[in-house]
Amino acid sequence: MEKRGEGTLAIIMLALIQGFLSTGAVEVRPSMNPAVVGASVTLSLSPSTALHSGSWTVGGSLILTWTGAQQAVFPSHTGRATVDIQTGALTLTSVTVADSGLYVVQSVKPQLQAGASLSVYVLISNVTLKANPTDLMEFKSSAVVTCSVSSGSSLSFLWLNSSSEVTGSDRVQITDGNSTLTIVNVTRYDQGPFRCLVINPLSNSTSAPVNFTINYGPDNMALTVNGQNTTSFFVGSNLTLLCSAQSGPEARLQWAFRGETLNTTGPLLELLSVSEKQSGSYSCLASNHRTNVNRNITTNIMVAKSPLSGSEQRRVHVGLLSLLLLVGVLSSLSGKL
Structure with missing residues (x-):
């Protein structure tokens, strides 16, 4: 069986070098792609084609072969793979991340070869941040935050400070596949809140925020x-x-x-x-x-002191009042004349 698998791999590699994986207009179409772990996926031929015999491989390794009503499933897929002997469609149940790969169907009668890639992912859940310590001294301490998930595959990490993306700089280091954020010699503007956004092709999730106390x-x-x-x-x-x-x-x-x-x-x-x-x-x-x-x-x-003392201010006020009275009297006499 191992020799047959190696021979099939050689055939597939030759097909890739020649630049084709399908004969005529026949294509392989997965019922879902990407697929979530645990799902059932059917790889069908389009347009539907009656195949009397053939084989399915993934990454060059045989999954199963069939001739007429007889099919043989290889140990790696026992209980999880079946073929529709009329159409040649392959059904995989309870798929895992390891089921990701290039699936190729081959048939001699009629002469046919076609393939398609399938990707399987684990949904992301429970994104958490760990920061220790969170009480820091300006210009003297470094902040280290680690992002982790309970489940998920093919993960991409994005760091946020409030709503702005955090990128690397002289003081900011993003390491360990972008899952660890380090801020060297923190300043009062590094308080946060910091969040970690984790993404894969099927899902995304954001952590609860972490804030730092910066003493300055x-x-x-x-x-x-x-x-x-x-x-x-x-x-x-x-x-x-x-x-x-x-x-x-x-x-x-x-x-x-x-x-x-x-x-x-x-x-x-x-x-x-x-x-x-x-x-x-x-x-x-x-x-x-x-x-x-x-x-x-x-x-x-x-x-x-004010430029004028209290007594001087009083004298000025009395003088002004006397002057106003005199002006009033003169005006009155002027009117009578």
């Missing part, structure tokens, strides 16, 4: 006074100092005046009815307990 900062600090660029104010003004810093986790903010720590934390420092004594440097100190980084930003505020 504090940096990019900013400090404003009353939302303005100016830092000079008059006595009696109300001031609101606002401090911000980019940080993950959120930075702790502490205020200081002239280098001395104040009893105020948080982004706001409010100063009501300021006096000249409150002129000086105001600092916002930002600290991150995860990165152990401390930064600060300082602004110098000048508080000065």
Whole structure:
């Protein structure tokens, strides 16, 4: 039987070299292609042709032969392969991935040879991601995520960050047949969510998302006074100092005046009815307990008296009122004249 298989393989190879696998207009057509594992597939001749005898092979190995009403199935396909002795159609039951290949039918009466390729796939199920650890330090840690499936064959992997495809770069490595994603020296923009899309010709499935916690900062600090660029104010003004810093986790903010720590934390420092004594440097100190980084930003505020003192302002007001009264009297006299 082994010698017969080798002879058939030689015949098939010769046919491929000559550039044909069919005689005349007869073609082999699978009932489904690609096929899912476990399905039944029938390879029929089109147009239907009565074959009195012949053989079927896959990848050069014999599946079965028949003459008239008699057929012989080779051990590799016992119980899974049958032939319609009238039409020569081959039926395979409970197909497996190993059943993928080039199927060729040959007949002497009538003279015929035709073939077709069949692909069998396992449906994809249960796509999962494994990432360890997920709590990372910016510029110091690397993220490694592995994608796996419970079942599936001929798999293609695609990585997504939110809805954008992740591609390789100096920092991004996609290895192990694209099933492993490595991001070297993560940044705050590598938080995710990351997903893995797995595809084969019959199915596709996407994993649940994985997010990373990236610890960074504090940096990019900013400090404003009353939302303005100016830092000079008059006595009696109300001031609101606002401090911000980019940080993950959120930075702790502490205020200081002239280098001395104040009893105020948080982004706001409010100063009501300021006096000249409150002129000086105001600092916002930002600290991150995860990165152990401390930064600060300082602004110098000048508080000065108004150009006119209170008594001077009162005298000006009285003078203006007297002048207005005088103008009113003169206008009245002018009208009478």
